[in-house]
Amino acid sequence: MGRCSRVVAGLLIGLASPSLAAALASPAEARVTRLELASRQSFGTFRGGDYVRWDGRVVGELAPDDHGIPDLEKAPRSDAGRVAYSARIILIAPADPASGNGALLVDVPNRGRAYANALYNSPRDIPMLSGDLGIGTGFLQDNGYAVAEIYWELGRGAELPSFTDAEGRRRFVEGVGFAIVRDAADFLAHAAADGAGTPNPLAGRINRTLATGKSQDGRFLKTFLLDGFNTAEGRRVFDGMHVFVSGAGLLPIMRSGTGPGSSADxxxxxxxxxxxxxxxxxxxxxxxxxxxxxxxxxxxxxxxxxxxxxxxxxxxxxxxxxxxxxxxxxxxxxxxxxxxxxxxxxxxxxxxxxxxxxxxxxxxxxxxxxxxxxDQWVARNAAPPETRLxxxxxxxxxxxxxxxxxxxxxxxxxxxxxxxxxxxxxxxxxxxxxxxxxxxxxxxxxxxxxxxxxxxxxxxFARTSAEAGRQPALAERYRNRSDYVNRVRAAAQALAAQGFLLPEDMAVILNAAAEAPIPEPKAEAAPPR
Known part of the structure; x- marks a missing residue:
């Protein structure tokens, strides 16, 4: 184990609860063989306390016939007959295990760019883009989520197995990207430590695991599920999936590509x-x-x-x-x-x-x-809003x-x-x-x-009827700003009652409405005395 990993391990053991210490005595079986945590830094203080960020890599091994991943059997094997991979990982989690909410949110990066903070922590007027690991609104952290960014893609944080084909070309086994996410997520949710004894910093904290992916990575999650990767060690990997703007598509990486780019592009x-x-x-x-x-x-x-x-x-x-x-x-x-x-x-x-x-x-x-x-649906079987299309x-x-x-x-x-x-x-x-x-x-x-x-x-819309074309202007739609704000409040309350808006977001939306450029009617001149 490297010096940085030993330092992080020592810090984690010092923070560990008695239940974690007991768990470390009998590490769980996992396909992840090493968790190499190179750095630990503060991520900020939130509603439940301090958060920390770990940066590192996961190293794992696969059986050559793992889930029928095409060409995996052609890659070099260890003396034990297994095929190795490694991938970047970022963890953002509560420093105190007791302050988390028990949920691990696994984000599937999009073309090598983390997306969870941009999806959930983005403020109203300055949208966060993929790759932004800033705090933003701090929603995920205020609500106690542990977040894992697990990199999986060829040339973008993942070292995939490769082999030389009959024409002498190097080919990369891209389907291993699904196995990386499966194995790392299962390890973080269930293992106490890796084979070298490095503690899992989330051990003892997690009782449910959610996956999130947008666009390319929404397609990743649907294909992950379709091809049978949502099971590991006889258990389900993800209890819930939050899939954004994936269209009707899948992700064609159950193949071997020649690189340097990913077949997922x-x-x-x-x-x-x-x-x-x-x-x-x-x-x-x-x-x-x-x-x-x-x-x-x-x-x-x-x-x-x-x-x-x-x-x-x-x-x-x-x-x-x-x-x-x-x-x-x-x-x-x-x-x-x-x-x-x-x-x-x-x-x-x-x-x-x-x-x-x-x-x-x-x-x-x-x-x-x-x-x-x-999360409530997964954790407490609380019925979510019905489908709305x-x-x-x-x-x-x-x-x-x-x-x-x-x-x-x-x-x-x-x-x-x-x-x-x-x-x-x-x-x-x-x-x-x-x-x-x-x-x-x-x-x-x-x-x-x-x-x-x-x-x-x-x-x-145009502000006044003099500026308008076919559509009614703002001055014709709303009597004044108070009228507009009251209608926004009613719409926000209805959406919140339906389960699609949280109270803190309602406050932000109402504040924006109070600043909207709604023309005020001109005051009538007082009659002469």
Whole structure:
């Protein structure tokens, strides 16, 4: 064990509770063979106390036939006949084990960039981007979550097994990325220490494990589940999954690639609508869960969230209808699906390459509220809000909509129906949509620029009738700012009662409403005496 690891181990043993000390005497079996923690630093002080951040690597070994990972048997093996891997890991957890809430939240990084803080800790007006490990609002830490960033991708934090093929090319066994996340998550949730005696800093703290992934990594989690990686040592790895804006796609990494980039990078888009691998398998979560249950596994409880832009740019409707027709297929009892009306796939402050200003709907409040409800569903069997979706309409021949691939001739891509202003109907309606100041979730351009096709746009209403075109101006929609704020309050209270908004976010939204640019009516001049 290196000096840094010994120092961290000593610190952890000093902090350990009696139950942890007892657990260290009989380390659990795990595929992770070494946990190499190179650094430990303060992450801040929150509602329950201090948090710390550990940075390091996990090293593990796999049997050559592990879950049928393609070509794994071709990689070099140890004397024990096993195949090695290693991967970067970041842990952000309470310094005092007693101050946590018992939940381990495993984030699947997107193209080598951590996403959990950007999803759950993002403030209203300055959205955090993937890769941002800043504190932001501190929501995850204030609520006691232990967070693990487990890197899995070729060239982006993971050292994958490789071999030389018949043509002399080096190939990387990319399916091992699924095994890395499985093994590291199971180790953190259940093991006391690694084989060298280095303590697991989360030992004795965790009683449930949740996974989160956005876009590429939402597809990672669905494929992880489909291909049987949600079991380890005879137990379920993830009790719940929070899947964001994954469209109807899977992740094509059950293959061996030649590098240097990952096979997970590409996805169908307006410039390459028939990109293979993503829409070649099951499209609906119902199909995936059916395969899980057919293997005798207990599926995790899942929440899948879609943005409005996903329907036009990522074929999200196929995740509801499958490859045939326009009727929604039933969801399993273990799944909820929520459409966030007016939301973009990703929020950015600037988009210089795009023709229109980017979308600006802050839907982090829905991410926070649904994580809390997913956790309650897993921990206490508390029923979450029912599925809430936007009504759809076919978009055949619409050039602003990514049509179905040629390989799915009976698939019909649909988009949300919209009101007279252009805002989408139905779904989870934040006050910004229920009491709008403009139109959210329209397509940006040029669509062939992938970023522009995902960020959508926001078009504010005119302030006064003199500035307005066809749409009523703000001065015609709201009598004054007090009228607007009262309507926002009513919308926020309704959303909170439905389980999609937390009290702290309601306060932020009302504060923003009180500062909105609503024209005040001109005071009438007093009559002359």
């Amino acid at each position: 590409g996805t169908p888009n307006f410039a390459d609508p028939d990109f293979p691998g993503v829409h070649d398998g099951p499209l609906t979560i119902g199909e995936i869960v059916a395969r899980v249950e057919a293997r005798g596994e207990i599926p995790p409880r899942m929440m899948l969230l879609n943005s409005t832009v996903d329907y036009a740019s990522l074929r999200a409707s196929l995740g509801r209808t499958g490859a045939h027709g326009t009727a929604d297929l039933p969801l399993p009892a273990t799944v909820r699906m929520y459409d966030v009306a007016g939301a973009s796939h990703v929020n950015v402050l600037k988009a210089d390459a795009c023709s229109l200003p980017p979308g600006r709907l802050d839907w982090a409040p829905v991410a926070r509220a649904t994580l809390a409800r997913l 936007m009504p759809l309409q076919p978009a055949k021949d619409d050039p602003t909509v990514l049509q179905a691939p040629r390989a799915l001739p009976e698939a019909v891509v649909q988009v949300p129906q919209r009101d007279a202003d252009g805002n989408p109907l139905g779904g989870v309606r934040l006050p910004d949509i229920a009491v709008p100041l403009g139109v959210h979730g329209a397509q940006n351009a040029p669509l062939a620029t992938f970023t522009c096709s995902l960020i959508g746009t926001y078009q504010p």
